[in-house]
Amino acid sequence: MIAFDNVSKTYPSGFEALKQISFTLKTGEMAFLTGHSGAGKSTLLKLLLLTERASLGRVEVNQQDYSTLKGRAIAHARRHIGMVYQDHNLLDDRSVYDNVALPLIINGLDARDIPRRVHAALDMVGLLHRAKASPVTLSGGEQQRVGIARAVVSKPALLLADEPTGNLDPDLAASVMNIFEELSSVGVSILIATHDLPLIARYRHRLLTLREGRLVGDQS
């Protein structure tokens, strides 16, 4: 699903965020990506979301070489990826329901199919009863779960998460992880950037460790 081949990323300022990274993530595989802040986790996710491009090397997602994608093709590539953000990235001027429906509207899904899919996604994160609420009236944990519902509503093949349990208490974190494991069992590839060490210890998935832009550990 993901293939990094000798990927380096140098920002225009000269900062080398990633140095010669190589790894693959298979379909249905679930992995943690860890490292101190500044180790390159965010940059790696940005390369996968096509908000930054690799300076050297080759990034491939879903058998697509990312270096050649432009305009419309970038938009279409992003539709195959669900992203859960640490800061939720929800739109405050519309309801929870409308936020979760956005990927479906962008994908051009038949309007009659949208309510069913949105309700299913909200039900999965246990927030069906808040569908009409505005995101600002929700707690941090609830906002995070709306973000997850939005990330999975279009059934993406790859799910990326940036500190998804950062603002959640252990019980909620466990329920979020259960959702991820369920998705993984039906074939969704999942990469979770986190420095929540207890979480990593508890779930024993593959662990990729970054230090100063280098991949220094890859334990299964």
Place this chain on the structure above:
Amino acid sequence: MSGASKSRSTTASILAHWRAHHGREARDSLRRFASTPVATTMTLLVVALALAVPVSLYLLLGNAERLTSSWDGQAQISLYLRSDVAADKQAALQKELAARADVARAKLITPALALDEFRELSGYGEALNLLDSNPLPAVIVIQPADIQPGPVKKLRDTLAGLPEVEGADIDLAWVQRLAAILEVGQRFLLALAGALAATVLLVIGNTIRLGFESRKEEVQVLKLLGATDAFVRRPFLYSGLWIGLVGGLLACLAVAAFFFWLASPVSELARLYSSHFELSGLTALTILGLLAGSTLLGITGAWLAVSRHLKAMEP
């Protein structure tokens, strides 16, 4: 594995989706304007004024052209016939010329008629009585169908070549001056319309740009969710469309008010010159053209403003 874009998409459902999406965007952009009434009103007034000025001038120039076309009697050709052309031949020639497509009217002035006219106007009546024969030639006065300098001159040259014609004169200078004045007016109007169209484009572009800045986060989220540039651009294009359309409607109202205000002094002026001239204002065609033009300017301005920003967001 279930693909993200997999869905039962028939042509009908795509169309229905597209319609629903556009309808929502159109309504949303209107609601956004309602939430910033002062800024929106100011933009609309600038657009309306910038459109009303060239449209008013265009209509005034049209009126001037209509007025001067009623003076086309000035652009006439006098054909002096040979003295050996008999009276019945003169009348036949007049009929023949009047039937030509490039001749509006042809009027025969026989030597006797010309002498009478001359006697009346010149005050040399007594002296003329001393002449034992009429020295004046028969004249056919031609009003060309086309009063542009080129065609008039061409017609003169053609008619001068007729065997019965001794000479042909036109007051070319007058025709040329008239055409030149109108040409200057048209050029001036064109330049002014161009400058004001650019103003409308910039004003709408700037308004849309400000709207875009305030919604940058939303645009970023949409792009990360896989929205194409076309999808992101759409609500802004609708904003441009509404500004252009409503600005155009306001401009129509302003022009109509201006012409209403002008109509009675103009007809009073015309009455003093014993003319039936009446100011003609907006026609349905002008209104349609104005609205189509202003809407197009609005959409183009929005497109330019948004595309530049979207380009900057590319990785």
